[in-house]
Amino acid sequence: MDLSCTEDEEDFRHRLRAWLAAVLPTLPPRPDPADWPGRRAYDCGWQRMLHDAGYAGLHWPEEAGGQGATPTQHLIFLEETERAGAPYVGANFVGLLHAGPTIAAEGTAAQRARWLPPILRGDEVWCQGFSEPEAGSDLAALRTRAVREGDTYVVSGSKIWTSHAEVADWCELLVRTAPVNQDTPKHRGISWLALPMDAPGVTVRPLRTLAGTAEFAEVFLDEVRVPVSHRVGAENDGWRVTMVTLSFERGTAFVGEVVACRRVLESLARTAKTNGRWDDPVLRRRLGRLAADCAALWRLTQWNVSEAQRTGGVPGVGGSVFKLRFSQVRQELYDAAAEVLGPDALDAEHEWVTGRLSSLSYTIAAGTTQIQRNIVAERILGLPKGR
Numbered sequence: 048m049d050l051s052c053t054e055d056e057e058d059f060r061h062r063l064r065a066w067l068a069a070v071l072p073t074l075p076p077r078p079d080p081a082d083w084p085g086r087r088a089y090d091c092g093w094q095r096m097l098h099d100a101g102y103a104g105l106h107w108p109e110e111a112g113g114q115g116a117t118p119t120q121h122l123i124f125l126e127e128t129e130r131a132g133a134p135y136v137g138a139n140f141v142g143l144l145h146a147g148p149t150i151a152a153e154g155t156a157a158q159r160a161r162w163l164p165p166i167l168r169g170d171e172v173w174c175q176g177f178s179e180p181e182a183g184s185d186l187a188a189l190r191t192r193a194v195r196e197g198d199t200y201v202v203s204g205s206k207i208w209t210s211h212a213e214v215a216d217w218c219e220l221l222v223r224t225a226p227v228n229q230d231t232p233k234h235r236g237i238s239w240l241a242l243p244m245d246a247p248g249v250t251v252r253p254l255r256t257l258a259g260t261a262e263f264a265e266v267f268l269d270e271v272r273v274p275v276s277h278r279v280g281a282e283n284d285g286w287r288v289t290m291v292t293l294s295f296e297r298g299t300a301f302v303g304e305v306v307a308c309r310r311v312l313e314s315l316a317r318t319a320k321t322n323g324r325w326d327d328p329v330l331r332r333r334l335g336r337l338a339a340d341c342a343a344l345w346r347l348t349q350w351n352v353s354e355a356q357r358t359g360g361v362p363g364v365g366g367s368v369f370k371l372r373f374s375q376v377r378q379e380l381y382d383a384a385a386e387v388l389g390p391d392a393l394d395a396e397h398e399w400v401t402g403r404l405s406s407l408s409y410t411i412a413a414g415t416t417q418i419q420r421n422i423v424a425e426r427i428l429g430l431p432k433g434r
């Protein structure tokens with residue numbers, strides 16, 4: 048892996064830096080975290096600005112409407128936007144980082160033409176309807192069923208922990224299209240559908256998180272009619288398509304947040320130096336270890352992004368190593384933040400306190416740490432299955 052920048056890549060960095068310096072002062076104030084419609088408008092407005100300036104879908108292939116940028120350009124983009132304090136992907140997380148890439152990789156030409164441009168322009172927001180009660184880690188146990196009636200599926204069931212469901216236009220939905228029996232193991236009877244969230248029979252009930260906001264929701268599906276043409280991949284072959292989605296989600300979706308980890312660590316050290324905590328040798332050692340962890344994570348990120356590109360754009364199972372370490376380092380970082388803050392860690396409004404509360408979810412969302420360890424053990428190290 049060559050980590051040095053070419054002249055073109057350095058030129059890209061300078062153009063991007065100049066563009067950010069010009070446009071960021073023109074942005075409206077950030078909305079309140081609890082104001083989901085406001086957040087959607089803000090995130091989509093930013094996405095539209097990126098689109099119009101030629102920075103949308105930087106890491107997407109050109110045939111999917113992306114920019115076909117090099118892995119290094121992708122990482123430069125993330126570094127520079129973070130350095131400049133630009134908005135993060137927000138409500139467009141699912142569409143840009145895993146539903147869109149899945150459609151680009153697995154969809155038909157008509158599906159790519161219908162769904163990808165509005166994602167890139169920030170016109171349509173997606174959510175992910177995978178988890179169900181009793182079907183989280185054991186995702187193939189899902190029970191939401193889709194019964195085919197001619198060219199329509201009639202979908203009934205429920206989903207849970209659906210992030211951004213309240214403001215989403217579309218949902219990447221997993222449904223059972225074949226009953227489980229001896230001939231059809233549970234992961235063989237699943238299909239991947241694009242569900243319009245405004246279809247009759249869809250009910251969204253928000254759930255409040257530890258951080259106080261309703262980031263995700265329960266979604267109830269009561270005889271919702273979805274055209275068969277909205278199925279991505281073959282009927283009953285949705286598990287394979289799901290693995291593509293999860294490999295994007297675990298392999299590359301959180302890459303931008305690794306850059307944020309490095310920024311948080313730098314500001315922790317700065318704050319410790321000004322509030323006296325830096326005199327504590329145990330804390331200094333802890334921050335030093337975190338600096339080494341962040342550096343290692345950044346190298347892993349570079350490897351992961353360039354490996355995904357080298358192997359045709361879909362990240363491999365190595366994404367589980369990245370997801371495992373990223374979610375752990377992020378939690379350790381915010382634990383250290385609480386120590387640097389001392390009594391101020393009780394201030395619920397402080398950016399690091401909300402960061403700490405949300406960091407707790409990172410070892411669960413997109414597959415728990417235990418599940419990532421199982422994947423690494425079985426599929427990378429070739430160890431025997433635990434059960």
Ligand SMILES: Cc1cc2nc3c(=O)[nH]c(=O)nc-3n(C[C@H](O)[C@H](O)[C@H](O)COP(=O)(O)OP(=O)(O)OC[C@H]3O[C@@H](n4cnc5c(N)ncnc54)[C@H](O)[C@@H]3O)c2cc1C
Pocket residue numbers: 174175176177178179181182183184185207208209210211263408409411412413414415416417418421
């Ligand atoms: C902030 C957040 C956002 C989320 N957003 C979405 C979303 O948008 N869409 C969506 O579909 N889902 C979403 N999820 C759900 C998430 O994917 C699931 O919570 C996760 O997959 C775990 O499933 P579960 O909650 O059912 O836990 P369970 O599967 O019940 O697991 C409970 C515990 O048992 C452990 N465990 C289970 N099986 C094994 C095993 N075989 N070996 C070892 N340990 C095991 C798990 O690691 C975990 O510690 C989100 C979750 C969070 C926290």
